Amino acid sequence: MMERKDLYSITALFDTPDEIVNAVESVQREGYTKYDVNTPYPVHGLDIKMKLNPSKLGYFALVFGLTGTITALFFMWWSMSKDYPLVIGGKPFFALPAFIPVTFELTVLLASIGTVLTMLFFYFRLPNLSHPLHDTDYMRSVSNDKFGISIEAGDSLFEKDRVNKLFERLGAKTIGEIYFDEEEKSKKPKIFEPKFIIFLLLTALIISGASYFTLNKMLYMAPFNWMVTQEKDTPQSHSKFFADGFGMRNPVPGTVARGAMPYIFKGQPDLAGEKLVNPFNPDEKTLAIGKKKFNIYCSPCHGNFAKGDARLNGQFPNPPSLHSDKVRNWSDGRIFAVITEGQNIMPSYAQQLTADERWAVILYVRALQRAVNAREDDLK
Numbered sequence: 242m243m244e245r246k247d248l249y250s251i252t253a254l255f256d257t258p259d260e261i262v263n264a265v266e267s268v269q270r271e272g273y274t275k276y277d278v279n280t281p282y283p284v285h286g287l288d289i290k291m292k293l294n295p296s297k298l299g300y301f302a303l304v305f306g307l308t309g310t311i312t313a314l315f316f317m318w319w320s321m322s323k324d325y326p327l328v329i330g331g332k333p334f335f336a337l338p339a340f341i342p343v344t345f346e347l348t349v350l351l352a353s354i355g356t357v358l359t360m361l362f363f364y365f366r367l368p369n370l371s372h373p374l375h376d377t378d379y380m381r382s383v384s385n386d387k388f389g390i391s392i393e394a395g396d397s398l399f400e401k402d403r404v405n406k407l408f409e410r411l412g413a414k415t416i417g418e419i420y421f422d423e424e425e426k427s428k429k430p431k432i433f434e435p436k437f438i439i440f441l442l443l444t445a446l447i448i449s450g451a452s453y454f455t456l457n458k459m460l461y462m463a464p465f466n467w468m469v470t471q472e473k474d475t476p477q478s479h480s481k482f483f484a485d486g487f488g489m490r491n492p493v494p495g496t497v498a499r500g501a502m503p504y505i506f507k508g509q510p511d512l513a514g515e516k517l518v519n520p521f522n523p524d525e526k527t528l529a530i531g532k533k534k535f536n537i538y539c540s541p542c543h544g545n546f547a548k549g550d551a552r553l554n555g556q557f558p559n560p561p562s563l564h565s566d567k568v569r570n571w572s573d574g575r576i577f578a579v580i581t582e583g584q585n586i587m588p589s590y591a592q593q594l595t596a597d598e599r600w601a602v603i604l605y606v607r608a609l610q611r612a613v614n615a616r617e618d619d620l621k
């Protein structure tokens with residue numbers, strides 16, 4: 242019997258997965274290699290029965306990935322150690338740790354893009370979109386509820402009668418022949434058809450046009466531009482709203498920052514002495530802070546024990562002793578006023594010491610006074 246030249250394969254349909262597994266075993270035993278199986282759902286173990294090798298796609302991924310690695314490292318070596326060496330943060334010209342992120346990214350980029358393109362153009366044979374099995378009753382059956390096998394005419398052992406007999410012996414429900422669609426084959430691949438190309442160009446044009454319009458025009462039209470053109474004053478801007486023309490506003494008079502206590506007794510040290518109360522007790526911690534700050538900020542003029550014996554060798558007039566009756570009888574608040582505002586030639590120490598530190602220094606001065614003027618019961 243003459244075989245038609247354009248025969249692609251002979252197909253057989255079975256009803257159950259067991260039958261198709263059995264058929265695959267027989268086809269294997271007969272020695273056919275160019276055949277394929279189509280099932281409506283994955284049948285486990287079929288790939289083992291068909292002796293299918295693992296996909297080779299992984300090797301393509303490896304090659305593309307390594308290409309990315311080498312390209313990245315080469316260009317960074319060439320541009321940063323050869324062509325235009327730059328010292329960056331004292332690193333060597335070929336600073337591998339710093340080059341890893343770029344290398345990694347290019348590796349992953351090329352591996353993924355390369356793998357997808359290989360799949361599309363090498364395995365799926367793009368731009369060819371047709372396959373003889375497409376659009377056949379066989380395909381319609383196997384994508385519904387039948388299990389099909391198709392032995393290709395290209396197999397070296399292929400003989401029409403032998404294949405037909407094998408399928409009959411296996412109890413195939415339907416045996417059919419698939420022919421190449423000559424018309425389809427002679428046609429140019431669909432993606433080169435002018436219609437498709439025009440469709441592609443139009444789509445690209447519309448999408449880029451829409452993006453351009455959205456990002457460069459629409460966002461600057463009402464109501465989308467409300468955020469951009471809202472009425473507001475920035476610190477350095479001129480204001481049309483306020484009479485003085487300043488965009489930056491001062492706090493309302495009397496505003497107190499959270500956690501800060503303004504000093505309201507300026508020029509009235511006696512009133513401060515009357516009203517202010519030391520918020521701390523002379524405990525170990527407070528006295529330690531007070532001693533530290535006193536030794537840093539006060540002792541150069543007042544001496545380590547506040548006796549007025551300055552260490553400045555006459556560069557600054559010696560202050561009076563702080564053990565005088567006058568200062569001993571002052572309230573803590575009165576001394577606070579001196580430290581905060583200064584007194585005559587003694588400058589203010591409000592910049593160097595926080596209010597809390599000033600109170601701690603006062604407690605330390607009290608301790609010094611007590612040490613020099615001990616009471617009788619202190620000695621008991």
Ligand code: HEC
Nearest residue numbers: 538539542558559560561568576579580584585586587590
């Ligand atoms: C630059 C040197 C200098 C430093 C530092 C200094 N004082 Fe004075 N202090 C003086 C002088 C000078 C006087 C006397 C001022 C005057 O003529 O009324 C004085 C006066 C005083 C008085 C009032 C004494 C009185 O009898 O009227 C007190 C209290 C005082 N100082 C506390 C301190 C404390 C606490 C510190 C540390 C925070 C300090 N001083 C740091 C130079 C200094």
